[in-house]
Amino acid sequence: MSDQGGYQSGxxxxxxxxxxxNLAMLSDRLRGFVxxxxxxxxxxxxxxxxxxxxxxxxxxxxxxLQLFSKEFMAFPILYKALAEWINMHGGNMALVRGKPSSRIxxxxxxxxxxxxxxxxxxxx
Numbered sequence: 001m002s003d004q005g006g007y008q009s010g011x012x013x014x015x016x017x018x019x020x021x022n023l024a025m026l027s028d029r030l031r032g033f034v035x036x037x038x039x040x041x042x043x044x045x046x047x048x049x050x051x052x053x054x055x056x057x058x059x060x061x062x063x064x065l066q067l068f069s070k071e072f073m074a075f076p077i078l079y080k081a082l083a084e085w086i087n088m089h090g091g092n093m094a095l096v097r098g099k100p101s102s103r104i105x106x107x108x109x110x111x112x113x114x115x116x117x118x119x120x121x122x123x124x
Contacts (some may be wrong), residue, residue: 018081029071030078036061037082051091058082059110064119068106079105 017037026034035068040057049057058067071079072078079101087093088111093108095101 017085018078026075027071029066030075033062033072037085051089053085053120054089055086055091055093055109056111058086059112059115064106064110064115064122065106067109068102068119068122074099076102 018034021034023031023034034112037054037058040054066072083093083095083101083104087095093104095104102123106123107116110116110119
């Protein structure tokens, strides 16, 4: 079933994350993160990845010490774009106007309670 924007509910239909981003301007680690998120559009069976699956891939590939490092924090647009991209495709990130996307991700990205606590502590 499609919504008004033509997206299937809960299914990633966008092939690229932050397509306007100039990767040459980023460090190797940030470039790798953006390229990884861009590459995760289908699972191993060739099916579209849901927002929930995307959350899992990002959480497993980016532990809190990496995702909430000073290097990543220097680019807050990454957090905003990631939270919106996951949410747009059924990942159920609770976006709140005026609340930094990094805080939303720290509370909603990780399944593991220890990872969630670590992410939140890194932001304090």
